[in-house]
Every structure is written in C-alpha cells, then in structure tokens.
Amino acid sequence: MSEPTVRTFPDSAALSTAAAAAFVDVVVAAQKERGTASVVLTGGGTGIATLKALRENSGDVDWSAVHVFFGDERFLPEGDGERNYVQARAALLDHVPVDADLVHAMASSDGPLRDDIDVAAATYLQAIAAFAAPDGEPTFDIHLLGMGGEGHINSLFPHTDAVRESERLVIAVTDSPKPPPRRITLTLPAVRRARQVWFLVAGEEKAEAAAAAINGASAEDWPSAGAKGIDETVWFLDEAAASQL
Numbered sequence: 001m002s003e004p005t006v007r008t009f010p011d012s013a014a015l016s017t018a019a020a021a022a023f024v025d026v027v028v029a030a031q032k033e034r035g036t037a038s039v040v041l042t043g044g045g046t047g048i049a050t051l052k053a054l055r056e057n058s059g060d061v062d063w064s065a066v067h068v069f070f071g072d073e074r075f076l077p078e079g080d081g082e083r084n085y086v087q088a089r090a091a092l093l094d095h096v097p098v099d100a101d102l103v104h105a106m107a108s109s110d111g112p113l114r115d116d117i118d119v120a121a122a123t124y125l126q127a128i129a130a131f132a133a134p135d136g137e138p139t140f141d142i143h144l145l146g147m148g149g150e151g152h153i154n155s156l157f158p159h160t161d162a163v164r165e166s167e168r169l170v171i172a173v174t175d176s177p178k179p180p181p182r183r184i185t186l187t188l189p190a191v192r193r194a195r196q197v198w199f200l201v202a203g204e205e206k207a208e209a210a211a212a213a214i215n216g217a218s219a220e221d222w223p224s225a226g227a228k229g230i231d232e233t234v235w236f237l238d239e240a241a242a243s244q245l
C-alpha cells in the first residue's frame with residue numbers, strides 16, 4: 001500500500017478543479033492501456049463539487065468505457081435527493097455519455113429488493129465480485145473519498161464493526177451516527193483494491209481528522225487512516241483542512 005501524499009489548494013473550488021483534472025489524466029491513461037477505466041465515486045459536498053468540475057471539463061475521457069461504482073449509499077427511496085447516486089447523476093452522470101449498463105448504482109429502499117438492506121448489500125457485493133480482479137490485483141483505477149470531521153469515509157464510522165470489517169467488500173450499516181442510519185458501504189478491504197485513493201477534503205472542521213490520518217493514526221479511531229491506494233494515496237486539501245498538518 002502507498003503512503004499518503006498531500007496537495008494543498010487555496011480553496012475548495014481550486015481543489016475540485018485540480019482533482020477533476022487529475023481524474024481525467026488517470027482515466028484517459030487507463031483507457032489507453034486497458035480499453036476501459038473503473039472509478040468509485042463518493043458523496044459529500046467536496047466530492048459532488050468535484051463531479052461538477054468534471055462535467056465542465058472531462059477532456060478526452062471516453063465516458064462510454066468507464067465503469068462507475070459508488071463508495072457508499074444512503075438507503076432511501078429511489079428519487080431521494082440525499083442519495084449519493086441521485087446527487088452524482090445531477091452533478092455529472094446525466095450530463096456525459098456514460099453507458100447505463102456500466103453505472104453500478106446501489107439499491108434504493110423502494111426498489112425491486114424492497115426494503116431489505118442485507119439483500120441490497122449482498123447484491124452490490126455480487127456486482128463488485130463479478131467485476132473484481134483476483135485477490136491482490138487492482139480492481140478500481142480511482143476511489144474518490146470524502147471525509148467527515150470525525151474521520152469517516154464511505155459509511156465507515158469510528159469505533160464500529162463496519163470499520164473493522166476485514167473480509168467482505170460490501171456491507172450494510174444500520175446504525176450510522178450520521179443520518180440516515182441505514183446505508184450500504186464499501187469496506188476498507190474494498191478501498192484498498194484501488195490503484196489510486198484520493199481524499200477530497202475541505203474545511204477547518206476536517207483539519208484534525210486529516211492530520212491524524214495522514215500522520216498514521218489508527219483506523220479504529222480515524223477510519224480515513226485505513227484507506228490507502230495500491231499505487232497512490234493522495235489527499236486533496238484546501239488550506240483550512242490542511243491547517244493542522
């Protein structure tokens with residue numbers, strides 16, 4: 001696993017512009033090398049702002065050959081504006097020529113799987129397993145991550161079974177301390193299957209968590225500390241989020 005590197009920007013807009021440009025470079029290079037690219041999107045304010053920046057300039061990306069996954073999802077009805085999928089569509093996916101078959105959304109609470117979050121998580125696990133490279137091989141080109149002020153990433157919160165999960169790649173969370181309580185999430189072992197893990201973090205309220213994770217704290221206390229990419233782990237921070245480094 002790679003050690004963290006830090007890129008600091010004057011504000012969150014500059015951060016999102018730079019992360020979007022880096023995303024284009026990695027996806028285009030992956031498509032040149034392997035024909036397709038695979039990315040994992042994040043929810044959260046800075047993550048969604050970065051998708052909007054990507055919509056404004058996605059360079060030579062062939063969107064029809066990008067597999068799109070989600071790091072986590074709030075288990076809510078289909079059109080709920082709090083769903084990360086709904087926000088990602090509005091910010092990016094509805095505006096670029098993605099192949100709908102390659103957009104791997106997590107289930108909603110009122111879809112064909114009804115309201116069974118365990119079945120929903122198992123179904124997403126199957127989607128990932130069908131796509132995943134063998135153990136030890138990278139599965140995703142990029143995994144984007146937002147981070148909460150207490151260090152959560154995806155729906156992996158401090159001092160929970162979810163952050164300790166060491167085998168399953170996808171799990172259901174039913175007691176998220178941040179609403180809504182029911183979520184589906186990729187785990188740390190899934191995040192660690194990405195070549196590139198990129199944190200998109202802005203704001204002074206995230207500064208303590210960023211410093212702790214970058215300085216090697218435990219994932220139990222600061223889940224973001226456990227998220228590392230195979231080739232690179234990059235922290236895109238604005239100056240406020242970098243203020244305790």
Ligand SMILES: O=C1O[C@H](COP(=O)(O)O)[C@@H](O)[C@H](O)[C@H]1O
Binds near residue numbers: 042
């Ligand atoms: O609930 C969530 O929060 C995190 C961080 O969000 P932010 O708005 O504080 O940046 C996000 O990464 C995650 O996908 C989302 O479900």
